[in-house]
Amino acid sequence: MNTHSSAPLSYHGEKGPLFSLAFKTALLTLITLGIYRFWQKTRIRKYIWSSIDMGGDRLEYTGTGLEKLLGFFIAVLFLAVYLGAIQMGLFYFGFSMMVDPQTASYEEMIGYLIAIYASFFAVLPFLLFAVYRARRYKMARTRFRGIRFGMDNGAWGYVGRALLYWLLSILTLFILSPLAMFKLEKYMADRSYYGSGRIEQGGKWTALYKYALHMFIGIVLLAGGAGAGAALQNEALMIIGMVVGYIWFFVGITYFQIRSFAYLMENKTLNGEIGFTCEPKTGTVIKHYIVGGLIVGLIIGVIAAILGAGVSIIAGAMLSGGNVDPMMFTILPIIIGVVIYLPLLVLAQALALVFITQPIIAHIVETTAVTNADALNRITQRETERGVDADGFADALDVGGAI
Amino acid sequence: MLPFQAHFYDGLTAGRHDVHVALNSDRVHLDISGDTLSPALHWPLQDLRALKGSADRDGLTLTRVAETDDEAPRDPARLVITDPAAIDWFHKTRPSLFKTDLRSGTFRKIATYAGAAVVAVLMMLFVILPALANSLAKILPIEREIAFGRHVTAQMERFMGASELGGLRCSSPEGDAAIAKMLTRLTENHDMHYDVEIHVFDHPMLNAFAAPGGQVVMMRGLIEEAERAEEVAGVLAHEIAHVENRDATRHALRATGSAGLLTMLIGDFTGAAAIALIGEHMLSASYTREAEGIADEFALEMLANADVDSNGFARFFDELGEHTHGVEIPSYLSTHPATGDRADKARAFAAQQSDTRPILNETEWQAMRSICDKSD
Numbered sequence: 130m131n132t133h134s135s136a137p138l139s140y141h142g143e144k145g146p147l148f149s150l151a152f153k154t155a156l157l158t159l160i161t162l163g164i165y166r167f168w169q170k171t172r173i174r175k176y177i178w179s180s181i182d183m184g185g186d187r188l189e190y191t192g193t194g195l196e197k198l199l200g201f202f203i204a205v206l207f208l209a210v211y212l213g214a215i216q217m218g219l220f221y222f223g224f225s226m227m228v229d230p231q232t233a234s235y236e237e238m239i240g241y242l243i244a245i246y247a248s249f250f251a252v253l254p255f256l257l258f259a260v261y262r263a264r265r266y267k268m269a270r271t272r273f274r275g276i277r278f279g280m281d282n283g284a285w286g287y288v289g290r291a292l293l294y295w296l297l298s299i300l301t302l303f304i305l306s307p308l309a310m311f312k313l314e315k316y317m318a319d320r321s322y323y324g325s326g327r328i329e330q331g332g333k334w335t336a337l338y339k340y341a342l343h344m345f346i347g348i349v350l351l352a353g354g355a356g357a358g359a360a361l362q363n364e365a366l367m368i369i370g371m372v373v374g375y376i377w378f379f380v381g382i383t384y385f386q387i388r389s390f391a392y393l394m395e396n397k398t399l400n401g402e403i404g405f406t407c408e409p410k411t412g413t414v415i416k417h418y419i420v421g422g423l424i425v426g427l428i429i430g431v432i433a434a435i436l437g438a439g440v441s442i443i444a445g446a447m448l449s450g451g452n453v454d455p456m457m458f459t460i461l462p463i464i465i466g467v468v469i470y471l472p473l474l475v476l477a478q479a480l481a482l483v484f485i486t487q488p489i490i491a492h493i494v495e496t497t498a499v500t501n502a503d504a505l506n507r508i509t510q511r512e513t514e515r516g517v518d519a520d521g522f523a524d525a526l527d528v529g530g531a532i
Numbered sequence: 533m534l535p536f537q538a539h540f541y542d543g544l545t546a547g548r549h550d551v552h553v554a555l556n557s558d559r560v561h562l563d564i565s566g567d568t569l570s571p572a573l574h575w576p577l578q579d580l581r582a583l584k585g586s587a588d589r590d591g592l593t594l595t596r597v598a599e600t601d602d603e604a605p606r607d608p609a610r611l612v613i614t615d616p617a618a619i620d621w622f623h624k625t626r627p628s629l630f631k632t633d634l635r636s637g638t639f640r641k642i643a644t645y646a647g648a649a650v651v652a653v654l655m656m657l658f659v660i661l662p663a664l665a666n667s668l669a670k671i672l673p674i675e676r677e678i679a680f681g682r683h684v685t686a687q688m689e690r691f692m693g694a695s696e697l698g699g700l701r702c703s704s705p706e707g708d709a710a711i712a713k714m715l716t717r718l719t720e721n722h723d724m725h726y727d728v729e730i731h732v733f734d735h736p737m738l739n740a741f742a743a744p745g746g747q748v749v750m751m752r753g754l755i756e757e758a759e760r761a762e763e764v765a766g767v768l769a770h771e772i773a774h775v776e777n778r779d780a781t782r783h784a785l786r787a788t789g790s791a792g793l794l795t796m797l798i799g800d801f802t803g804a805a806a807i808a809l810i811g812e813h814m815l816s817a818s819y820t821r822e823a824e825g826i827a828d829e830f831a832l833e834m835l836a837n838a839d840v841d842s843n844g845f846a847r848f849f850d851e852l853g854e855h856t857h858g859v860e861i862p863s864y865l866s867t868h869p870a871t872g873d874r875a876d877k878a879r880a881f882a883a884q885q886s887d888t889r890p891i892l893n894e895t896e897w898q899a900m901r902s903i904c905d906k907s908d
Contacts, residue, residue, distance in 0.1 A: 142587050175585035185539070186548075186612065187588050193603050195634075195642065202645035209652045209793060210660075270603065274548065275541035275610040324546060506547035510608065513601040 135406070136502035140491035142180030144483050150176055151479035159471060167201065168194030170520070177487070178271065181494050184502065192270035192519065200266075200521030208255070208522075215251050254288050255522065261287040261317065263523035268321055269514035274505070276324040279514050283320050290316055304345075307337035307389070314393050324508040326400030332392060340388035347378025383418070384411040387493075394497065400508065404500040409493045417492065421485035429477050436469050536615040540564060543608030553611070553618070564611065581606065582622070582629045592619045597633055605633050657790050665786035669778045674726070674745065677781055681745030684780075685731065688749065692735050702732040702752065707903030710896040714761065717891055718769055721837040726775050730768070734904045738852065740767050742774035744781040752904045757851055761892040761900065762844025766831060766878070769845075773830035779823045828874060832881045841888040842881045849875035 154169035171194045178190035261284040268280040294309035311334035318330035354370010357363075387409050394407040499505075535554035542549065551566035556574060565572035579596040586593065591614050598607035613619055622629060694700040711730050719728065726746035736753040743749070748771045750764070758764050774780060835842045853871045892900065 146587065172585050176587045179583070179586040179588055185614075187586065187591070187593070189583060189593070189610075191603055191606075195638065196603050199642060199645055202642075202649040205649040206645075206652050209649070209656050272608075274546045275543045275608050276546045277608070506545065508546040510544050515601065 134503040135498050135500045136184050137498040138494045139182045140180050140494040141182055142177060142487055142491065144487070147173075147176055147487060148479055148483045151482050152476065155475040155479055156472070159475060164198075166524075167197035170194075171197065173482070174267075177490065180491075183273075183499060186274050189272040190270055191272055192266070196519040197521070197524070200519030201524050202521070203518060204521035204524070211255075254292070257288045257291045258284050259522035260291075262518055263520055264317060265514075266518070266520050266523075273323070275510075276508060277511050277513070278324075279322045279511050280317070281320040283316070287313070287316055307341055308334045310334075310389065311337055311393070318393075318397055322511055323399055324511050326403070326508045329398050329401070330393065330396065331398060332396030336392060337385075337389050340385045340392065341381075343381030344378060344385045345381075347374055347376075347381040350374030350377050380411070380415060383415055387411045387414055390493070400504065402501055402504045405497060406500060407493075407497045409496045413492050414489055417485060417488040421481070421488060424484045425477060425480040428480060429473060432476070433469075433473060436473070440469065534618065534621065536613070536618040538615065538618075539612040540566065540569060541610045541612070542569070543610070551611075553613075577626065578628070580622070580626055580629060581631065581633070584630050584632075590614060590616075592622060594622070605635055653793065656793060661786050661790055661793075662782075665782045668785050669782040672781065677778075678745035678747075680784075681743040681747040681780070684743040685747045685749060688741070688743070689733065692733060692737075700733045700735065702734050702904035704899065704903050704905075706896070706899035707732075710892055710900040711903075713896060714765055714768060714891055714900075717838050717840070718765060718772065718834055722834060724776065728772055728775055732903050740771050742771040742780055744778070744784065746775050748772065748775065755901055755903070758844075759847065760844050761890070761897045762841050763848045763851075764844075764900070765838075765840050765891045766835060766842060766845025766848055769831035769834040769840075770827050772834065773827035774823070776830070777823065777826065779820075779827070783820065783823075828877065832878060836881070836885060838891070839885075839888050840891050842878050842885060846875045846878035846882060849878065 151173060154165065154172055157165040158169050171190075171192055174190045174192065178188040181188040265280040265282070265284070268278045271278040291309075291313055294305075294312055298304070298306040298309045311332075315330040318328050321328040351371055351374030354374050355367055358365075358367020358370055388411065391407040391409055394405050398404050535552060538551055538553050540549040540551040541547075547568070549566045549569045551564050551569060554563050554565075555561075556563045560577050561574040562577060562580065563572060563574055575596050579598075580594055581597060583593045583595070591612060594611040594613065595609060596607045597605055599605055600608070602608070613622070689698075689700050692700060711732070715728060715730060728746045728748055731747070731749045732755065733749055733751050735751045736756075737751045738753045738757055740748065740750040740754055748768065750767070750771075754767060755764055831845065832842055835845065849871045853875065
């Protein structure tokens with residue numbers, strides 16, 4: 130029907146510029162004790178967004194570092210009181226539940242464990258809240274052809290549904306996790322807009338099962354291999370079962386993530402008339418994970434070996450000087466940490482962004498196309514989204530992905 | 533150079549306008565005109581701004597300064613230029629092309645929120661959390677505190693290299709008796725809330741610590757370096773003071789709250805954990821310094837009540853000072869007050885003491901010193 134004008138997306142980000150951007154901004158973040166991270170995130174997003182092209186037009190990220198700083202202050206105002214008090218209250222609860230591990234009864238140990246996990250559940254609603262708000266902020270600060278994307282406010286509705294669906298999937302040993310995934314994506318997608326055009330998530334949650342098959346086989350192999358090996362007292366069987374199961378599971382879960390993303394994408398419509406095709410290859414994504422991982426590991430390994438040798442020579446020279454100052458044992462690890470470990474970690478992150486994350490984004494973008502793209506011309510502008518917290522909660526609660 | 537062809541998005545619809553761009557005859561406006569764009573636009577050159585940080589090397593996207601409700605004061609319209617000569621011209625002639633424009637009052641707003649956030653955090657760290665920790669420590673049942681203390685002591689032992697629980701603990705009948713005698717002498721004139729339980733760990737470190745609930749641990753190094761039993765007694769009195777003041781318990785409660793808060797503030801960037809750790813250490817240092825001062829005074833009082841010469845306590849600090857080679861850790865980093873000051877205080881106190889008697893006789897003292905010697 131309306132497939133007469135299909136417009137493919139393309140990705141134009143390069144390794145060199147992204148690496149120098151990521152490394153430079155990460156060092157600035159380190160030097161400023163974390164304050165620059167709001168601008169770091171902004172600049173990396175601007176780069177990646179503007180690398181995505183459709184018909185000569187680039188996506189645009191309009192978020193600013195300053196508004197993220199402000200959003201962070203607001204989140205801190207809320208969370209400082211809540212988290213500080215809750216955490217200590219729960220710790221007290223755990224403390225008073227604290228039992229002597231040598232003499233504790235089974236019930237006492239269970240109570241102790243519950244007390245420990247309670248602190249996680251006290252923060253969980255806020256984590257989910259932050260997940261929704263972070264996506265909303267990303268949408269509100271993305272533009273294409275001068276038109277804003279946007280998302281309705283519905284964070285607490287999301288929190289309730291997410292708690293419910295994930296509880297359901299845990300109770301069914303994750304067999305219902307495709308249901309949770311589909312419903313939550315639909316909740317968010319149905320509240321999203323491009324200009325005046327509303328996005329709608331079609332499709333059925335049961336369709337995700339055919340992509341989940343290999344993930345479940347991997348789990349069965351892992352558990353079955355371990356179980357059978359233990360029952361038969363056969364270590365070889367156990368190891369083979371677990372290795373095969375683990376690889377099967379890793380490939381299976383990647384396949385599931387990629388295929389279900391593609392399915393959800395292909396079943397989204399914009400304004401009831403614009404659609405998407407999305408055909409990423411699982412093999413290509415796994416290749417990027419493995420090759421990228423090897424490259425990052427190799428570079429970091431070589432640098433760490435060189436630096437490590439240097440440090441041990443210096444330390445050796447200092448210690449052989451006789452007069453060993455006990456203070457050195459306190460200060461030396463801190464110096465090594467600051468001078469070597471942290472910059473190395475920063476470097477590893479920048480390399481991972483360049484060699485793993487960006488190639489995967491590029492692959493997904495380049496296998497995606499917009500159908501009936503001519504209909505985009507009928508989309509009109511939408512109002513500015515107000516009251517977004519600019520990732521403040523996500524930042525304060527450490528929620529968020531690679532970018 | 534001008535004029536040139538470009539794409540234009542008017543910020544009202546997603547439709548593309550193919551436009552002709554030229555410099556107005558007044559030389560301070562850009563004329564943008566096209567078949568689909570009516571009326572033609574005249575953008576002042578001084579208001580032109582380009583999108584920053586784009587990955588697009590061959591294109592330049594222009595917008596202009598405008599008062600909007602958006603995150604930045606920019607017109608939603610976009611002029612997309614791909615003509616290299618034109619891009620070059622804009623870069624050369626428009627110095628404010630990449631300028632950041634802030635609304636008036638932005639910094640006041642940031643300062644207000646920053647101030648409020650800082651006040652909230654400081655209130656939590658220095659007023660609410662310590663107060664909560666104090667009252668929680670008071671209502672905590674003692675038997676739970678003792679269980680927690682055992683847990684901490686066991687963890688500490690493992691941390692110091694014990695392969696099995698109790699692997700580092702020294703014990704001999706005569707040594708234990710000497711320690712018990714020392715403890716009784718120190719505490720008999722005091723109304724004690726806790727039953728103090730003393731362990732000696734086989735470790736060369738010159739140190740001792742008190743865990744919640746009455747567990748006190750002394751290292752072999754401390755006893756070996758001491759010249760007289762009074763030195764050990766001074767340290768023991770100091771640790772008993774920590775036990776009685778519930779310092780370890782309060783500290784654990786407060787640290788959990790503030791560590792969580794600090795990690796949140798610093799965020800999840802690389803190295804955040806290390807910085808949060810240093811922050812928490814500096815924070816707890818200021819608390820423990822205060823607690824140490826109080827414990828020192830308590831210890832001196834305890835020594836006085838037991839008629840024990842506090843010169844021993846002073847000598848212990850001299851010893852500690854020697855071991856750091858005179859390199860003092862800056863006081864904001866150190867969890868203890870400067871050792872020199874502590875030694876002086878103990879010596880001044882000793883000068884006022886009159887009827888002191890030895891805390892252990894020579895045989896008992898030697899038994900205590902050899903408590904870690906293997907009997908085989």
